[in-house]
Amino acid sequence: MVLSVGQVSVWLIAIFLAAMKLYALFALVLVSRFSMAGELEALSVTESEGEYRLQIVSVLYAPADYVYRVITDYLHAYRLNPTITEVEILPSGRDQVVRVRNLSEQCVGPFCFSIDWVGDIEEPGDGNIKVETIPELSSFESGSAVWQIRPVGEHTRVYHESSLKPDFFIPPVIGNKLMKNKMQKDTLATFNRIECYAKIALEMEMENEPELIADILNEGKNCIKL
Amino acid sequence: MNPANAASTILVLLSCHYFSGCASTPQISYQRDVHPIFQDKCIQCHTPPYGEGYKRSGLDMVSYDTLMEGSIYGPAIVPGNSKASPLNMLVEGRAGNLARVMRNMHTPITDREIEVLQLWVEQGAQNN
Numbered sequence: 001m002v003l004s005v006g007q008v009s010v011w012l013i014a015i016f017l018a019a020m021k022l023y024a025l026f027a028l029v030l031v032s033r034f035s036m037a038g039e040l041e042a043l044s045v046t047e048s049e050g051e052y053r054l055q056i057v058s059v060l061y062a063p064a065d066y067v068y069r070v071i072t073d074y075l076h077a078y079r080l081n082p083t084i085t086e087v088e089i090l091p092s093g094r095d096q097v098v099r100v101r102n103l104s105e106q107c108v109g110p111f112c113f114s115i116d117w118v119g120d121i122e123e124p125g126d127g128n129i130k131v132e133t134i135p136e137l138s139s140f141e142s143g144s145a146v147w148q149i150r151p152v153g154e155h156t157r158v159y160h161e162s163s164l165k166p167d168f169f170i171p172p173v174i175g176n177k178l179m180k181n182k183m184q185k186d187t188l189a190t191f192n193r194i195e196c197y198a199k200i201a202l203e204m205e206m207e208n209e210p211e212l213i214a215d216i217l218n219e220g221k222n223c224i225k226l
Numbered sequence: 227m228n229p230a231n232a233a234s235t236i237l238v239l240l241s242c243h244y245f246s247g248c249a250s251t252p253q254i255s256y257q258r259d260v261h262p263i264f265q266d267k268c269i270q271c272h273t274p275p276y277g278e279g280y281k282r283s284g285l286d287m288v289s290y291d292t293l294m295e296g297s298i299y300g301p302a303i304v305p306g307n308s309k310a311s312p313l314n315m316l317v318e319g320r321a322g323n324l325a326r327v328m329r330n331m332h333t334p335i336t337d338r339e340i341e342v343l344q345l346w347v348e349q350g351a352q353n354n
Contacts, residue, residue: 074322075321075322076299076321078310078312078315078321079299079300079312082300082310083310085309085310085315085320086315086320086321087315087320087321087322088322089322105309105310197299200298200299204298213274213275213280213281213284213298216284216298217284217295217296217297217298223299223300224299224300224301
């Protein structure tokens, strides 16, 4: 088989991008720290035929309505996931359903790649949230998630389960391991930030005094570092 | 384009990326270019203790140092990375209609001003 220069270029670019993605995952895993502010009850990530499934149950030390508010503040999703560079709320055409588009960017040195995600988020108003990825508009072949947010006294038990099948190549064995580690690390960081911002929202409401903002400012800076 | 030409084009583009010699991007100054934009469009609300923007977010834009301290939701600026900087995201409309809200409060921010803020952050968000 004779390949044209164009075909070779396409293959070289594909291999290069795959290598960059793998390197990005590896670099992220190297600097990962597993920690949890609330009480982590369960966390697992599994993979089967290219589909990743994640399950986490955690009690966050913040009231449920504030936790719910932070999770459903889609316009500020970049506060929970700092790799998000663009957020857009699109018309869904359905009651109680919000269509959200996120663009996130991963960079390794000067090389960056973007991940597009569009999904319908259903909020029935009972503390549950259902998320359905729209594959034709996303960098994923499929994806869905559920959230259950339940008050436990002044705290909140959050159950989250999601599945995602990326439509980009992930090298088998080592790539899967790196992907699973990254999902665990990112999920824990996100849960820490949810708790942190929910506490801040509570404090801002309770103590709307300008002189207290300085203290909250310091907490906020810590949220993003989590 | 033959492979040799393609390779040389890529090399020239890469050298332009790493060395500013062949770029005509102006050096942005915080004092000269950026602060006047903030003064005109943002500071009225983002001034402690009673500015509406400050009370909502804790973001004090009066001086370079307070701006770089960020808001109660973390840093406003990520030096060298305008894509990830919340301030750039907001003024560019990359975080939904918040930009429209901010623009409607006072004089709308212009495309040129958006570009200045973008370049300033990309150039390291220096206090120059």
